[in-house]
Amino acid sequence: MEKTRFRVRLVRPVFEYVDVEVEAGEEYEAVSAALAGADTIPADEWRGNFASEKYGVDVVCAMEATGDDEEIFTEITGEKKYLLLKADPDSGEGEVVYQPWIGGVSDLMLADLCADWAGELAEAEEAGVAGFYDWAERHARFLKDGLAKVIPLRRPRVEEE
Incomplete structure (x- = not known):
C-alpha cells in the first residue's frame, strides 16, 4: 500500500x-x-x-x-477558535470564560455554537451523574447488607508419598 x-x-x-x-x-x-x-x-x-x-x-x-509548500495552512489560520471553561474540581463550581472573538460572531452563529457545546456538555454531565448514582447504589447496598460473609475455602491436603 x-x-x-x-x-x-x-x-x-x-x-x-x-x-x-x-x-x-x-x-x-x-x-x-x-x-x-x-x-x-x-x-x-x-x-x-x-x-x-x-x-x-x-x-x-x-x-x-x-x-x-510551507504555507499549507495559511487559509485556515484564523478559522478555528476556542472557548474556555473554567472549573474548580474541588468545589464543583464552573463558568464560561468568554473570549473576545465571540463579539464578532453573529447571534445566529453564536446560538448554533452554544447548542453544539451544550449538547456535548450535557452528555458529559449525564455520564458523571450516572457514574455517581452507580457508586451511590453500590455504597447503599453495602450499608444495607453489611459486610459480606467470607467463608474460607480449605484446600484438600495432598498426602506426601
Missing part, C-alpha cells in the same frame, strides 16, 4: 499568568483595574507553559501534503 504524506496542524493550550497589585476600594474594582491593565504588562513578565499532564492536544486540520 502506497503511503501519502499529510500535514497536520496541532494546537495545545498554553496558560500564562502574572501577579499584579492594584489599588482599589472593592474587590470587583481591583479585578476591573487588573483586567484593564493586562495589555500593558510586558510579554516577558508572563509565566507559564503547556501542562501536558493536565491538557490535551487538538487537531485543527489535516490535509494531504502537496509539494514543499
Whole structure:
C-alpha cells in the first residue's frame, strides 16, 4: 500500500499568568483595574507553559501534503477558535470564560455554537451523574447488607508419598 504524506496542524493550550497589585476600594474594582491593565504588562513578565499532564492536544486540520509548500495552512489560520471553561474540581463550581472573538460572531452563529457545546456538555454531565448514582447504589447496598460473609475455602491436603 502506497503511503501519502499529510500535514497536520496541532494546537495545545498554553496558560500564562502574572501577579499584579492594584489599588482599589472593592474587590470587583481591583479585578476591573487588573483586567484593564493586562495589555500593558510586558510579554516577558508572563509565566507559564503547556501542562501536558493536565491538557490535551487538538487537531485543527489535516490535509494531504502537496509539494514543499510551507504555507499549507495559511487559509485556515484564523478559522478555528476556542472557548474556555473554567472549573474548580474541588468545589464543583464552573463558568464560561468568554473570549473576545465571540463579539464578532453573529447571534445566529453564536446560538448554533452554544447548542453544539451544550449538547456535548450535557452528555458529559449525564455520564458523571450516572457514574455517581452507580457508586451511590453500590455504597447503599453495602450499608444495607453489611459486610459480606467470607467463608474460607480449605484446600484438600495432598498426602506426601
